[in-house]
Amino acid sequence: MLDKILFLLCLASALADERCMPDTPHGFQVRLSIKTALGDEAYAWNENEMFLFRATLAFAMRNHMTGQQFNVSNIVVCDETERVSFWFIVTSPLDTSQLIDQENVEAAIRRSRNRINSAFLLTDKTLEFVDILPTLGTPYVHPTPPWLIAFGVVMGAVGAGIIIMLVSSAVQKKLKTNKKPQDKDEDDEEETRVKTMENGVARDGVYNMSFSEDERFTAM
Amino acid sequence: MEKEDSEEKEISERPKWDNKVQYLLTCIGFAVGLGNVWRFPYLCQTYGGGAFLIPYLIALVLEGLPLLHMELAIGQRLRLGSVGVWNSISPYMGGLGVASMMVSFLVGMFYNMILAWILWYFFHSFQNPLPWRDCPVNLNHTAYISECEKSSSVNYFWYRETLNITPNIQTSGSLEWWLVLCLASAWCFVYIGFVRGIESIGKAIYATVTFPYLVLTIFLIRALTLPGATDGLVYLFTPNWNTLKNPEVWLDAATQIFFSLSLAFGGLIAFSSYNPQKNNCESDALIVGCVNSFTSIYASIPIFAILGFKANENYNTCQNCNVTAVTVNILQLTNAFNIGDENITVENYQDWFNHLNATDPSEVESLDLKTCDLHTFLEQSASGTGLAFIVFTEAVINMPGSQVWAVLFFIMLFCLGLSSMFGNLQGVLTPLMDLHLIPTWMPKEIFTGLICLVAFTISLIFTLGSGNYWLEIFNNYVGSMPLLIIAFFEIITVVYIYGINRFNDDIEWMSGRRPNIYWQATWRFISPLLLLVVSVAYVVMQAEKSPTYSTWNPDYMYFPLAEVLPYPGWVVAICGLLSAIPVISIPLVALYRFVGFLKNYIKTRHNQNPYANEVSNGDL
Numbered sequence: 157m158l159d160k161i162l163f164l165l166c167l168a169s170a171l172a173d174e175r176c177m178p179d180t181p182h183g184f185q186v187r188l189s190i191k192t193a194l195g196d197e198a199y200a201w202n203e204n205e206m207f208l209f210r211a212t213l214a215f216a217m218r219n220h221m222t223g224q225q226f227n228v229s230n231i232v233v234c235d236e237t238e239r240v241s242f243w244f245i246v247t248s249p250l251d252t253s254q255l256i257d258q259e260n261v262e263a264a265i266r267r268s269r270n271r272i273n274s275a276f277l278l279t280d281k282t283l284e285f286v287d288i289l290p291t292l293g294t295p296y297v298h299p300t301p302p303w304l305i306a307f308g309v310v311m312g313a314v315g316a317g318i319i320i321m322l323v324s325s326a327v328q329k330k331l332k333t334n335k336k337p338q339d340k341d342e343d344d345e346e347e348t349r350v351k352t353m354e355n356g357v358a359r360d361g362v363y364n365m366s367f368s369e370d371e372r373f374t375a376m
Numbered sequence: 377m378e379k380e381d382s383e384e385k386e387i388s389e390r391p392k393w394d395n396k397v398q399y400l401l402t403c404i405g406f407a408v409g410l411g412n413v414w415r416f417p418y419l420c421q422t423y424g425g426g427a428f429l430i431p432y433l434i435a436l437v438l439e440g441l442p443l444l445h446m447e448l449a450i451g452q453r454l455r456l457g458s459v460g461v462w463n464s465i466s467p468y469m470g471g472l473g474v475a476s477m478m479v480s481f482l483v484g485m486f487y488n489m490i491l492a493w494i495l496w497y498f499f500h501s502f503q504n505p506l507p508w509r510d511c512p513v514n515l516n517h518t519a520y521i522s523e524c525e526k527s528s529s530v531n532y533f534w535y536r537e538t539l540n541i542t543p544n545i546q547t548s549g550s551l552e553w554w555l556v557l558c559l560a561s562a563w564c565f566v567y568i569g570f571v572r573g574i575e576s577i578g579k580a581i582y583a584t585v586t587f588p589y590l591v592l593t594i595f596l597i598r599a600l601t602l603p604g605a606t607d608g609l610v611y612l613f614t615p616n617w618n619t620l621k622n623p624e625v626w627l628d629a630a631t632q633i634f635f636s637l638s639l640a641f642g643g644l645i646a647f648s649s650y651n652p653q654k655n656n657c658e659s660d661a662l663i664v665g666c667v668n669s670f671t672s673i674y675a676s677i678p679i680f681a682i683l684g685f686k687a688n689e690n691y692n693t694c695q696n697c698n699v700t701a702v703t704v705n706i707l708q709l710t711n712a713f714n715i716g717d718e719n720i721t722v723e724n725y726q727d728w729f730n731h732l733n734a735t736d737p738s739e740v741e742s743l744d745l746k747t748c749d750l751h752t753f754l755e756q757s758a759s760g761t762g763l764a765f766i767v768f769t770e771a772v773i774n775m776p777g778s779q780v781w782a783v784l785f786f787i788m789l790f791c792l793g794l795s796s797m798f799g800n801l802q803g804v805l806t807p808l809m810d811l812h813l814i815p816t817w818m819p820k821e822i823f824t825g826l827i828c829l830v831a832f833t834i835s836l837i838f839t840l841g842s843g844n845y846w847l848e849i850f851n852n853y854v855g856s857m858p859l860l861i862i863a864f865f866e867i868i869t870v871v872y873i874y875g876i877n878r879f880n881d882d883i884e885w886m887s888g889r890r891p892n893i894y895w896q897a898t899w900r901f902i903s904p905l906l907l908l909v910v911s912v913a914y915v916v917m918q919a920e921k922s923p924t925y926s927t928w929n930p931d932y933m934y935f936p937l938a939e940v941l942p943y944p945g946w947v948v949a950i951c952g953l954l955s956a957i958p959v960i961s962i963p964l965v966a967l968y969r970f971v972g973f974l975k976n977y978i979k980t981r982h983n984q985n986p987y988a989n990e991v992s993n994g995d996l
Contacts, residue, residue: 303499
């Protein structure tokens with residue numbers, strides 16, 4: 157009797173070992189980079205940590221496949237290296253010879269990725285499930301794009317500036333037209349004087365019409 | 377203060393500058409533009425670093441300063457804008473003014489689009505994190521958008537989220553509303569400075585011209601403290617004397633000086649026409665020319681320090697990628713090694729790599745390690761919009777306090793461009809005013825607003841999906857060869873038609889000193905010859921290059937490499953038109969005047985009567 161049980165156990169564990177191997181189609185490889193993430197505060201990877209890992213994975217499976225009571229024993233781990241990387245497969249709690257397919261395991265892990273990461277104080281990059289793409293966090297979508305706010309502020313200021321300039325120049329013109337009837341004569345003289353001084357080449361001064369060129373009539 | 381009566385046009389006093397500083401700052405602002413920041417450092421780096429300064433300074437002395445002095449002098453003497461000046465000197469050369477005015481208008485249109493892009497980036501710099509730092513995720517949240525992933529987040533932000541660029545120039549796409557908004561705001565900024573001509577420009581430039589220097593200094597101090605800055609500077613300034621043997625270097629130096637000083641636009645003539653006539657234009661020209669070159673050199677220092685920093689960052693990232701790849705592989709292969717992660721670092725990476733290579737070379741092949749060479753990263757510089765919107769934005773992500781640096785940088789670029797825009801538009805406004813084409817009932821503010829509105833409407837083509845391709849066309853064909861030709865005819869007209877002796881007398885009257893032998897030699901022979909050689913060489917080089925352009929096509933097989941396409945026939949025709957139309961006005965106007973002269977001559981021959989004499993019939 158004992159022999160039989162022992163044999164079955166060995167067979168079972170042998171079976172489990174066979175199914176869990178590198179590049180298994182039912183499992184995933186995990187890579188941890190504890191030192192990279194935590195530096196001096198890195199904890200050592202030992203059996204207890206592995207136990208925690210299997211427990212969190214069982215938790216993730218329970219969350220995803222509601223109703224099924226996954227246990228630590230359902231998470232089979234193998235091919236552990238010093239890198240801290242290993243492969244795991246998940247067996248069904250109802251029937252240990254049955255493996256949970258990859259899609260379900262992947263979905264479960266993605267769902268509870270955050271919880272798994274925080275159990276180990278790691279991130280998506282340092283606790284790597286090879287071939288499981290991390291669910292990229294939703295980038296924060298602002299209700300109003302901030303650039304429109306900046307645009308509104310700047311354009312408001314510019315628009316106000318334009319209106320002020322136009323209004324001020326209109327007001328200045330009005331003041332000038334009110335002043336003008338009085339200053340007109342002085343302006344004329346001043347301007348003609350100024351003109352003859354400044355425009356040496358282009359113009360010949362104001363042509364005085366009272367002394368016209370009558371040569372064409374006197375040449376005869 | 378200025379008393380400009382728009383109601384009494386014939387006897388009105390010309391507006392003038394408040395003081396000399398205003399005038400000098402405006403000319404400097406017009407000359408110093410975006411090219412000083414994003415074209416000169418690139419040329420310096422491409423053409424052998426410090427060695428490029430030699431052809432550059434020679435071109436400045438032999439070509440830039442003489443032309444600059446000449447433009448300032450004739451504007452000041454004749455007190456008219458470009459059209460009026462050339463009409464006064466010789467009615468046959470009136471076409472020069474028309475050509476200048478057209479080029480100024482066309483350049484002003486596309487230049488403001490660049491300002492619109494700068495505004496867009498400026499508005500987006502007020503976010504944390506900066507929007508060009510991360511790739512956006514796709515709808516499933518499983519991965520980043522593939523176009524972004526294949527190129528980079530900064531490229532994606534520029535080509536997709538800013539330009540929304542189409543794969544080629546025939547596909548016009550639609551008007552991108554956000555670019556239209558930015559373009560409208562850019563024109564509003566221009567209008568607010570330009571609204572009363574030089575009265576308002578003179579006030580605006582105090583801020584827009586001095587601020588860039590402040591920002592450049594801040595960047596200089598910051599950039600020199602960044603890691604990798606010295607690599608960038610060493611790379612920039614290490615002279616490679618061999619490049620001087622390449623004639624293209626000399627050609628590029630000459631064209632760079634010419635375009636950098638904003639000659640032949642008519643803007644400088646317009647600005648100096650508002651000066652009092654008794655003003656020393658020789659010192660003005662020397663100041664403006666030297667400040668412009670100094671700014672170019674001064675700007676290239678922080679730019680290259682920052683590029684060195686960026687190259688350093690890229691190099692480190694590359695190294696780290698390789699370290700991770702080797703680490704993972706070594707430890708996977710040899711579980712017997714009692715090492716964990718972090719034992720392979722950037723320092724002992726090479727030893728581990730050699731070990732791995734010795735034990736299992738085929739595995740190393742499969743690793744697909746990238747060669748990380750700092751030099752390749754340093755060489756990845758760019759010029760133009762690529763430098764500002766791709767390279768620099770990538771660098772700024774890694775600097776602490778990125779938002780501040782981004783905001784400062786884009787304000788600086790905006791100020792640089794705005795002061796150049798004022799010059800462009802003044803080169804359009806002053807001739808129109810001098811030709812009395814403005815209806816007397818229209819106040820100046822409305823007229824300047826109308827100019828801005830018309831330019832805005834036409835430049836909406838640059839807000840299309842294919843807008844960037846059109847802008848490149850305008851930049852290459854309008855803003856280049858026509859200017860060289862105009863400048864050549866300008867100097868020939870002044871020296872040989874107006875008369876160099878008369879010109880010397882004018883300058884002596886204005887500044888009190890007769891121009892010395894340097895000016896005489898350059899005006900009479902050296903500059904015209906140099907301009908002729910440069911123009912011909914430029915045309916030859918352009919003709920040799922087949923008319924192709926590089927496009928951004930996500931569906932291209934080798935994306936993210938640019939797909940180089942030839943211009944379709946109708947686009948080539950438009951390119952030709954853009955180059956030809958400004959230039960053609962020179963002979964056209966001469967022909968028109970000549971025809972008028974002939975008509976008059978024939979009329980006088982027919983109408984010979986004993987009572988007529990030439991005095992009263994001399995119309996011409």
